[in-house]
Amino acid sequence: MYALVLWVSGAGLRAAAQPASSAPALAPAYGPAVFPLVHQRAAAPLYVDGQDAEVVQVAAEALARDITALTGVTPARRAAGEALARYPVIIGTVGRSRLIDQLAAGGAGNLAQLKGQWETFSISVIDRPLGQPGKALVVAGSDRRGTAYGVFELSRRLGVSPWHWWADVTPRHQDNLYLTAGTQVSAPPTVKYRGIFLNDEDWGLQPWAAQNQDQDIQDIGPHTYARLFELLLRLKANLIWPAMHPSTRAFFHYPGNPRMADRYAILVGTSHAEPMLRNNVDEWQEKTRGPFDYFHNKAAVYSYWEQRVREAAGLEAMYSLGMRGVHDSGM
Template sequence: MALQAKDIVEIQMDALEHQGLGLAVNDLIKDLCKVMDIQGIFRKYLSNVKGFSIAVGTLSNPAFSEFLTNREFDFSNIDGKKEHYLIKSTGEEGRQLIIAGSDTRGAIYGIYDFSRSALGVNPLYLWTGHRAAAIESLDFSSISMTDGPHTFSYRGWFINDEDLLLGWTGKFDTNFQNNAFTKHAGYADALEPVMETALRLKQNLLIPCSLLDILDPSDEDLVRRVADRGLLITQHHIEPLGVFPKRVLRYWQERGDTEPLSYTKNPEKYEEVWRLYAGRWARYDNVVWQLGLRGMGDKPVWADDPYAPETDSGRGQLIAGAIAKQLEVITEAVGHNNFASTATLWMEGMELLKGGHLSFPQETMIIHADFGPTQMLGDSFYEVKREPGRQYGLYYHVAFWSDGPHQVQGTLPHKIHYNLQAAVQHGNTGYLVVNVTNVREMLLGTQYTAALGWNFELNQPEQFMQHWAAEHYGQEGCAGAVRAYQAYFAAFHSLDNTGYDGRMLLMDGMCRRLIIKLTAILQGQPFTKDEIQNKTLLAFDQATDFVAYYRKATEEALPKWDVALNVAYQALQGIEKERREFFTTNLLVQLSLIRGLYRAVHQLSNAAESVLAGFKKEEGHVRGPILEAAAELQQAAIIRLHAERGKWKGWYDGDVLLNLPDLIRQINECAGNN
């Protein structure tokens, strides 16, 4: 017998299970209603049911284990494992479906795998708008699924530089540096779909925002929500123990201490604040603690500490000493030493480790990182020696501000696979956290890294891309969509091909820098090399060389963007209407934006060449290209409105990083249009 549409099904879960499992059950009830118009009745106890029912639980719960044993349900193949699940029918005529997890997240993953595999619910449905096709009947007796993580242990996302998510869910300080200190209460509304999607994609770890301050009630609410969902939480690599160094400075300034902050000279000032924050974080048992010692921003500690050592060995000892003290502080706060900790080697940390100047406690997992502007692992990753018995992980970017992808995706699936394969081969499988910025623009890379993190061997890039396109655009639109994404990724100009074709691509954040630099040249300012992580972008001695390079680079790339737009337009015609909205927002809008940025850079380069040759920017043949550049970005801003329909209204209200309106303003001012 099969469950029929519009039937009633009872879903049972013991009341002592984690509330995150109950939230997943509520999602299952909604999925059943949407797909089969079924009324799900949620019972928080386990009992015998004559009709169709679904029993959900964890083997770590004695009541559920006894429930299964009494039904002679064999769960031995997941017993004692982490995050595994088993889905199978039992009872008279297979009317009862069991979703058993070895632990809470295992059961949660089982629920969402059932929704995806049996009901056809897309794990990205909250972002794509696609509804699963209606099902008239479902035979429980034919369902048998079991799985667990195969590759990475910790798997999660870093919601970083989240300007669009903040603006979409409420008003906030448009000076993003100020806003980083305080999230508005509405940000929790953005976090809910992020967490549900993360669990549907079998993630277990989240950094819910940039620079979270757990002493702020609205920020602590985010921590509580992550815990309630059954996810682990960790901290930004520049905020060890959840403390951004600027908050240490502010803490003492509020107490009348205006001395320069220095861990070298006054470690007790840091340690007092560490204890304050660790005590609050210790309320939660789902924390993976971040250790380290960084500067006031995303830079080395010695950039801001006037008393810091000048030698590599001295700097390594300073950081190692701080980490040892942090472990003491955490142990004191939680009351034991059985906690997880990581140290992310971003920028200077990797070089110190490679040189033998930095050491870590054996129980702390070392996290290597890619280089954000390239999304490639550097030489140090391959050269540094691994210690036997130590766990290693990876921090990876599919988004990176300001010299990488932000409002347009740019990390190719092949590049993702290449770098994660290196991580697997070198044993960095303890941890995989991916920077996904505002999530929505990076859904392809976000889903692919999640799939690789769960089971690397089953997710080759070509096959994944075919499956992804079919799942989101249907079988009829699949082939055209794949060609469109291929043409899109092939159109980016490559700034560096060293060791890998397309190592560094010219992304949207880089285009913003170029536009600002070109308008400065047009205003008569001298060309300077800014102090940025991406040294390649401005690696020129003369303004003439800088301008000539980007004029030619964009001249060569623009025909490729035109081809990509044509291929995408043709693909759109083959996609059923109900699925076109996602193709429009995920590809066409982004393609139009990056094409507009390239065209603006090209027009400004033409104008700058004329100015450097001695012409005035007010002359018609110079001012014309400047106005064309503004028009290109204005057109991109208009096209971008297609991504602000329905629930996405106001999506770009928080655009303070790429800041398209500001770029248009600067270009118009350059042209004399005040």
């Protein structure tokens, strides 16, 4: 795999709360007090409500792949309405997952603390889930990103680096995976918006993506962004400023890009030279639109911005205001 180095704000990575001392942790051996995530070549099944957010489904699929990478055993996926196994992994969002809501109503795992919080999660091992025999490993979130963060935090604790794909960090093989009893409830991030700005992509990321990820469009596109968005979630980040140099078409030029951002619950913003989610280098054509100058060409500039707002309706986005030149230049 082609090596790629990305810069991420350290403050953002420290934004999520550190795990509590009573949080479930890897146990060295099987015993009556542990949760057997993988035991004797059998994996605990993953229960996810089909009505939960798409990113929760994505995170559960990634967890299944991570467990396979660690042990060679792939857990089954089961719907929320199916009968619980003796040792289920229950993944879901408060208010979006019937199993999580039922557990919260019964006071399990401090799940009630999640309600109304921003990007908060709980990881807990509980006895007799919903009155059934056995134990459950419960990963719950206050919102869709909170749930995804909880799932990827579990993966990290199992031994999968957030950088496992981008930096070829192969996890150490384990025959079995056991977790101690306990509960962790994270605090909301102290930095609300955290992410990556893809800048100067023309010398590295863009040609690499064109050759290896998005060969059909020969550009940075949905396949590349899917890999980046998974990395952001694994790092507990939530924001992308897309690539914006002349070598790259605008993020919204490819409809799959904003769709992928929504699939991974990543907010989309734009950089210092790109107000209102517009990539001026690629999208502002002076021959047809006139000068990029609000004082002398207000109607064209306003229409240009308004069109993007309409296109981005329903997408979690961060809009910047103010103007400078089309790129790093004066007006």
